[in-house]
Amino acid sequence: DAGVIQSPRHEVTEMGQEVTLRCKPISGHDYLFWYRQTMMRGLELLIYFNNNVPIDDSGMPEDRFSAKMPNASFSTLKIQPSEPRDSAVYFCASSLAGVNNEQFFGPGTRLTVL
């Protein structure tokens, strides 16, 4: 298996633009997590899905952030409009049944908002 796949790996955009990050979880995993990591705040959980259904989105910072999982093999995290403070590395992770199981992380998307 190729592991968790994220795209793009790097994204540079201007303030106010829409940004869409993509994730393909490991085949067969039914939990998918979106994280954000910055130097100041460390790693933060934004939202997670179980069987394509959002379970906990309490970590989503504000309405500018939205996440979808239209099927078991694809998820998106969208920021609209983007702001400089959104600059961070965004990770997607997936796991087998049970939120207590090992999570496998993707390589991350480094987002820079100018």
Next chain:
Amino acid sequence: KNQVEQSPQSLIILEGKNCTLQCNYTVSPFSNLRWYKQDTGRGPVSLTIMTFSENTKSNGRYTATLDADTKQSSLHITASQLSDSASYICVVTRNTGNQFYFGTGTSLTVIP
């Protein structure tokens, strides 16, 4: 307040030496505690996951301990290698609502 604190913030050791990283938490009710290794520019990789009933768990040269009474965990690295240079993150899961609480990590540098 549910918190996870790691120490030290950074650590430099000589190749071949052992080291111990600490994680103290106040998260309650407790579900599990994870240690991750994160190489620069890459995603975290799981080292160990421990539940309430587990006191120790090993993964190669990495050994994690958990004292659920004192709410402390440690990660011991034996015979360090240059490839151990990374950030080590402690994450505690709260049993209610499956919420995750993250430490800010310990940055380990192993020098030859």
